[in-house]
Amino acid sequence: MISHCVIHHWLLDIPSGSLVHQQSGEQRRLGEYQLKLLIVLVQNAGKILTREELNTLVWERRVIGNNSLPNAIHALRVALEDDGKQQRIIKTIPKKGYILEAEYCEFSLDEKREADSKGAAEDAGVQLLYPQTVTSQESPSTLTLAREEWQKESQKESVWLTQKLQARRKRFWRWMCLAQATLLLLVVGFLVLTSSLKQENKLTEQVPGVWSNIHLYALEHVNDQLRPTEEIDKQINPSLSALNTLLIEHQANMQVFYQIVSSTMNYTVEITSRCDRRELAMNIAQFRSNNAQLNALIYRETEREINEMANCVN
Template identity: 45%
Template sequence: MNKTYYAVNNWLVDLPSGSIISLISGERKRLGEYQLKLLDVLVTNAGKILTREELTNLVWERRVIGNNSLPNAIHALRTALEDDGKTQKIIKTIPKKGYLLEQAWCRSVERESEEIDLPATLPAAQPEDEVADTAELLPAPAQELIQAKADAIHARAFPHPKAPRFRLPPSLVALLLLIVVVIVSGTAGWQYANSRGSRLVATEQEAGVYSNIRIYEISEANRPTMNKEDFYSKIKDTLYAVNQQIKTQSIDMSVYYQSVDQTLNYTFALKSRCDKKQLVMAIYHWRIDTTQLNNLILRETRRKISEMETCA
């Protein structure tokens, strides 16, 4: 009995086996559960722009995930489908909007189910990154702009062997990147503040509770008190554990958080006498599971603490 399957760039999507199969060579590639689910959602909505939030809701549903889970899954699909992040001929990143699977690369294929039976053994699936190893410091469009600037700087600093060799001093490269970050960050912040029609303020929470931690909530200046987000109560025990650790290492920590719809923007900065570290995270569906939320924050904080230079 024939069954209709979808194919993308001559890769047949076989959901039951959790893999894609080349219609040319017969090669089979095993995908992770959420990578395959993401591909199915993109194929079903081929030609339509899906926002990050829509994809997160459809693929991970109500699961608490890190900021890099979606970009990492998109990168894995591009690699599997013989696409890449520069040309983006199949899966396109639409700046400030989301992602789109080009409909021209999709087609339906009829096959007998026996033709694509699962073989006796399959290569083990590569583990998927459910939580960001390193969280994004800027929105995707800003990162792409910075990457473009960095690529241009790299091209000038490391020319083709036949071209006259010229290198920018590392300090100048760092300065140029810093200028780009400041411009992009300032523009994004100005646009956000104007679109919300209100000034954003940082209000310190629970002052004096912890010896080495200060906590600030980022919110609109005119937001009613009754609408304040009770985030601190969910992570106070985790912050207590962190405070005990950094106190022994003479590290000070500042925490900034802001809730926007279903997303929690969470930033922390660590400072000791000889080093500084900072991490910015966007945590989706953070209200669903308090245990996962605390585990994520504690793990990422301790990871950054372990990267701090030890003062002599």
């Protein structure tokens, strides 16, 4: 016995992770967390779920952005053709949470009735693509049975989906660890290379104390024409000042190492907090040509690294 759930003319097909329109057959794929969120809402149709409950049931208390849940709710409303203002199907309850209205959830059972419907449709020369839904004319026991069967099946699918998400998360973190290890080796290699240069080469801090959470260091060639003549601190001061404010908010510190070779600046950043550490290395060609683009590049790439750092829990 297989049970189906239809939400506002859209069949929830959990195995394929999509919504299928009953009349047109149009298929709309959902993201894995969007799918799990919809399953949780249907399982609790007619009940208000708080943000904390949804975070526990869908994201398993992992740290997520403030907009992750609202964005997922918005995506589900678009997929279900729900009006974001009227919110007929999925409603936002101010200061409480979200609710999926039970009246929009219909359940059906695939058993002998489906075979009979399919045979009748074939006799009429019509191909039946999707199961008929249980109507209000059928007995309450049939409706209850269909809902209970769907609840059981969706629980099994939820376990499978959770395992899939956990496996994907493990693969992601393995990849991240590998990428960070590779980047760390590059940084270490760069530092080892610089330490093996001539004794005339030295690492000098530029304008100490200008930024509270940033230290800027230049690799200088004292007796060589490659010694930087530009005042880089002034050139990239707009981006560093903005990043310093962001670092204060994240309770993090940053060290910047740069070396100028002809028209290229080797730019390496190390960002640290109480619970995380990030590195960024760039070779910026023709960095003198456009100061605005240089600052935009430095801010954009560094901001991404800072925002991806783990949130330290007190």
